[in-house]
Amino acid sequence: MFANTPYISPSAFKRPHNLKKMSRLARCCRWAVHFQKLHHSHVQTPSFLSSFSTSASASTPTLHSPPPVRVELTEYAGRGVFASRRIGAGELIHTAKPIVSHPSLFSIHGICYLCLRKLPNRDSSSGASQTVSFCSKQCEEQSKKFYDVEKKADWSRLNEYCRLQGLKYPLLVKRLACQVISRFVPSDVLDILQPEIPTSDRINQMKKEVALLRSTIEDSDIEKERMAFLTEEWYTGVLSRIRINAFRIELTVGSYEDLLSSAAASVIAEAAVGNAVYVLPSLYNHYCDPNVNIWWTESVDAKIKALRDIEEGEELRICYIDASMEYEARQKILYEGFGFRCNCLRCVSKD
């Protein structure tokens, strides 16, 4: 699956002394969910790229120009993301807003219900407030795409089920279902992403979950014809894609310059505040010595930045796991969690 890499980037190992720094950085981009290569038989036309933005800087002259990347087939792992021009170390390559996101049940009362931003003077564990809140009028306004529908139903059974089972992804499906009912997104919005092949146990579990989701909506005053899409097939397809493509959001305290500097030990990644699914960030392949990093600071909006100078045509890759781990541990986690054996230069040399 992750066969010998046919294309070895010229700068991939130009600066091996950077490995330690990269390892430390990679801890901040760790997420505990499956995130696999995407296998499609044709090159995707990256029309969705226009929905991403890059920052203004010396090398990225326009504020909302398309990001300097293109999506192409790789010879080893389906689709991948490549630099369409030279990218400098530290450059913000693009930002990405999620298709769907949801706070963790633990932090739900201490952060914005939409953007996961920390709310001032709110202690998520105190239980002082049992209602969800938004950080701004803007988030409140944008939340209408799901919240007007969501608040018509009593979600306590689904929340309790997720709490007892330690599950987070059914909450993402619930929010997506509410966005579809609100006609904010089409029901096939996640179809571009690669699904996991579910086990029979997983299929049985998903059947229970879709029944719970349907009955919750049926018990509300939401018009029944608006939930026609909510079938077992839809739920299974959506959850199987979320399981592979969702990112665990850990907000990082500190600036990117801190991250790049040797004082990176002062940068702390807080516990996960929630989970989210994006399009473009899901197309990046894995590398144990990555040249780009995905991270979050104040909210669920993701930032993808270059960790070193990248040449035009070079593949951009992130590290799916904690890159500071030893070779054996990395191989085990990548195989068990992501379904492939890594043959990157670092793994080949058993570093």
Ligand SMILES: [Zn+2]
């Ligand atoms: Zn917000």
Ligand SMILES: [Zn+2]
């Ligand atoms: Zn590797």
